[in-house]
Amino acid sequence: DTGVSQDPRHKITKRGQNVTFRCDPISEHNRLYWYRQTLGQGPEFLTYFQNEAQLEKSRLLSDRFSAERPKGSFSTLEIQRTEQGDSAMYLCASSLETSNQPQHFGDGTRLSIL
Amino acid sequence: GNSVTQMEGPVTLSEEAFLTINCTYTATGYPSLFWYVQYPGEGLQLLLKATKADDKGSNKGFEATYRKETTSFHLEKGSVQVSDSAVYFCALSDPGGYQKVTFGTGTKLQVIP
Numbered sequence: 001d002t003g004v005s006q007d008p009r010h011k012i013t014k015r016g017q018n019v020t021f022r023c024d025p026i027s028e029h030n031r032l033y034w035y036r037q038t039l040g041q042g043p044e045f046l047t048y049f050q051n052e053a054q055l056e057k058s059r060l061l062s063d064r065f066s067a068e069r070p071k072g073s074f075s076t077l078e079i080q081r082t083e084q085g086d087s088a089m090y091l092c093a094s095s096l097e098t099s100n101q102p103q104h105f106g107d108g109t110r111l112s113i114l
Numbered sequence: 115g116n117s118v119t120q121m122e123g124p125v126t127l128s129e130e131a132f133l134t135i136n137c138t139y140t141a142t143g144y145p146s147l148f149w150y151v152q153y154p155g156e157g158l159q160l161l162l163k164a165t166k167a168d169d170k171g172s173n174k175g176f177e178a179t180y181r182k183e184t185t186s187f188h189l190e191k192g193s194v195q196v197s198d199s200a201v202y203f204c205a206l207s208d209p210g211g212y213q214k215v216t217f218g219t220g221t222k223l224q225v226i227p
Contacts, residue, residue: 033215035215040219040220041219041220042203042217042218042219043158043203043215043217045214048212048214050212056212056214095213100163100165100207100213101213102163103213103215104160105157105158106157107156107157108156
């Protein structure tokens, strides 16, 4: 069990640029979640995948955000035309499909918009 | 919708002091309850969980009991150490559906020697 891996750990970019983050879940986990955490707050749910299917999206996920999990393994989260308000920690989590299984979190990608 | 309320921090304690961090929740149905811990610069680690009323979750000397009647899940530890300094998040997951997690705002704990 190598844990949930996220890349990059830090991303600094100028406003208006596009960014993409990657998440590699624990290998046998078919559920994958993305969360956003701003300073001093708890993580907020963004989106959920079961295998390759994106089954739920939060209203926080504007049309500038897109997430994929093409083969049901790793996932990417892309933000287009970044804005200052996108600065946050983006966390990925995975879990087994059986009920009451806890989510295992990666160390996150910290995004800073200049 | 679901929500979690936890006591605001920061909480500053001396080493070996008793810790309580209060957490209450609002949810439909019977959610699972969790405490996660976040060390500086890291992601969240599951500390303990409870899946039904009166369950007690415990790990590393921390405990929390699922109290349905008071909709609470307070975190306790009898004797804190400097290494326990971190931010603690109370959370719940939807009982059905996709089990997305709703988090509280976190409580920062600082333990001084």
